[in-house]
Amino acid sequence: MDKHAMMENLARELSKKDSFNGAWLYAEKGEIVSKGVLGFRDPVDTLPITEDSIFQLASVSKTFTSAAVMLLIRQGLLCPEDEITKFFPKIPCPGVTVRHLLTHTSGIPDYFDDADWFIKIWKEEKRVPGNDEILRFLQETKAKPYFAPGEGLHYSNTGYNLLALLVERLSGVPYEEFLQKNIFGPAGMNSTHCCHIRRDGIPFENYAQATVYDDGKCVADIDSTEEGDVVAFDGLNGDDYVYTNIFDMFKWDRALREGKVLTKEEQELMYTPGKLNSGEDAVYDEDDELGYGFGWAVGHDEELGLVVSHSGGMPGVSTWFERFIDADRVLVILSCRDYRDARAYLGYWDGMEAIVRGKEPKPLVSIEDLAIMNPDKSKWENYCGKYEHPEDADFIIDTVYMKDGELYAKAVDDDDELEFRLYPIGQNEFGRKEGMIRLTFDDGCVVYNDFACKKL
Numbered sequence: 001m002d003k004h005a006m007m008e009n010l011a012r013e014l015s016k017k018d019s020f021n022g023a024w025l026y027a028e029k030g031e032i033v034s035k036g037v038l039g040f041r042d043p044v045d046t047l048p049i050t051e052d053s054i055f056q057l058a059s060v061s062k063t064f065t066s067a068a069v070m071l072l073i074r075q076g077l078l079c080p081e082d083e084i085t086k087f088f089p090k091i092p093c094p095g096v097t098v099r100h101l102l103t104h105t106s107g108i109p110d111y112f113d114d115a116d117w118f119i120k121i122w123k124e125e126k127r128v129p130g131n132d133e134i135l136r137f138l139q140e141t142k143a144k145p146y147f148a149p150g151e152g153l154h155y156s157n158t159g160y161n162l163l164a165l166l167v168e169r170l171s172g173v174p175y176e177e178f179l180q181k182n183i184f185g186p187a188g189m190n191s192t193h194c195c196h197i198r199r200d201g202i203p204f205e206n207y208a209q210a211t212v213y214d215d216g217k218c219v220a221d222i223d224s225t226e227e228g229d230v231v232a233f234d235g236l237n238g239d240d241y242v243y244t245n246i247f248d249m250f251k252w253d254r255a256l257r258e259g260k261v262l263t264k265e266e267q268e269l270m271y272t273p274g275k276l277n278s279g280e281d282a283v284y285d286e287d288d289e290l291g292y293g294f295g296w297a298v299g300h301d302e303e304l305g306l307v308v309s310h311s312g313g314m315p316g317v318s319t320w321f322e323r324f325i326d327a328d329r330v331l332v333i334l335s336c337r338d339y340r341d342a343r344a345y346l347g348y349w350d351g352m353e354a355i356v357r358g359k360e361p362k363p364l365v366s367i368e369d370l371a372i373m374n375p376d377k378s379k380w381e382n383y384c385g386k387y388e389h390p391e392d393a394d395f396i397i398d399t400v401y402m403k404d405g406e407l408y409a410k411a412v413d414d415d416d417e418l419e420f421r422l423y424p425i426g427q428n429e430f431g432r433k434e435g436m437i438r439l440t441f442d443d444g445c446v447v448y449n450d451f452a453c454k455k456l
Helices: 003-016 058-074 098-103 116-124 131-141 157-171 175-187 227-231 246-257 264-270 342-356
Strands: 022-028 031-038 211-214 217-220 242-244 283-285 290-292 297-301 305-314 317-324 329-335 395-403 406-413 416-424 429-431 438-442 445-448 451-454
Touching: 003 022, 003 031, 003 342, 022 246, 022 342, 058 098, 058 157, 058 175, 058 242, 058 264, 058 305, 058 317, 098 157, 116 131, 116 227, 131 157, 157 175, 175 246, 242 246, 246 317, 246 329, 283 297, 317 342, 329 342, 395 445
Parallel strands: none
Antiparallel strands: 022 031, 022 329, 211 217, 283 290, 290 297, 297 305, 305 317, 317 329, 395 406, 406 416, 416 429, 429 438, 438 445, 445 451
16 A cells, blocks of 8 residues: 555645644654645745744653653662652652652642643743742642542643753753753754743744634734743743654654664663552553553554554644554654644544554545535524533533524633534534534533533
């Protein structure tokens, strides 16, 4: 099968649905099988993305943080079982070890849960908090832990901020400098930087600007209503803020495989899923049966063997780095613009995974493809109104209403207010473009996510 043609066609199909703007690279046994770019690296579509364009990695950056920690372990500066209060005695994290931080089993709250703490400093003090202030954050917010150390797995960016701070404190050099000297340099990643472009300015010319859709228009993340979510966090390290291109990520894969940065034994430790206090595996993704090692999601493919990966996401940023350890394959996808249609977007990722495994991808399906043409709208007014809120729900449908002859909804998603059109996909069933949720209206209530909510 022609994997390059299939990957390119899939990207073009998604691009036509306004949901792909970026670059990809796929290689087998050290040889590039497919690479390509589509779209623009600026919000006004004047600067085409090129193969050497630099993208923000978001959480894929954690693979470098864990590698840096492994180098400190090699030097004898710390060990996985060290409690972090040994290094940071004032933070309220008793019993949390370095291993807990690496495997997201610490229970330490994610700073995104209290984003206003950082946004307040940025707005009132006119500065972007540095990574060292993560200690102050933990002391001042006194947020309750998700659970006792080792009792569960809950993804926490804060844990990786602490790991970056450990790297800086124990090595005696800035975290950015440590990565450059000990990882990027030895790996030959000459286009890769750990930096803070919103705080300090852009250090390279071919940056693919993170772009979001704000009120229906493409705007830079720093010019959007989400600016607080991107500027106020830009001084942090460890969980994000590595910038690179598809070729340097390919070099990262080869450097790991060839032992240029970490030994085979060190990597085997990193690719071992974390355990809970009960002795059970700490599950990172139940649907895909993934565990989480040191900076890597860890899974197994029946035909291809051990697979390690990491995803990344921020406003306007979506990234994927997947390494097939036994089969010697690697897939890199870097995007600098929010997708418009969730179904088509997820179909693209599923399709790329199918091609890697030698299978035909399914055609991409958008909400417009599913929507009923010329639907019967006679009952739509009956669906309008305010609905009760289910308890313990992250996503809540608050109000349904008509606008310009179409059905719309207002919702709350983790305290963020959303407004979106509802597309008819069944007799009384609706979907939204930006997500996979399905709403079914019946007898004065709406059913979604296994909740049945009455109209008030």
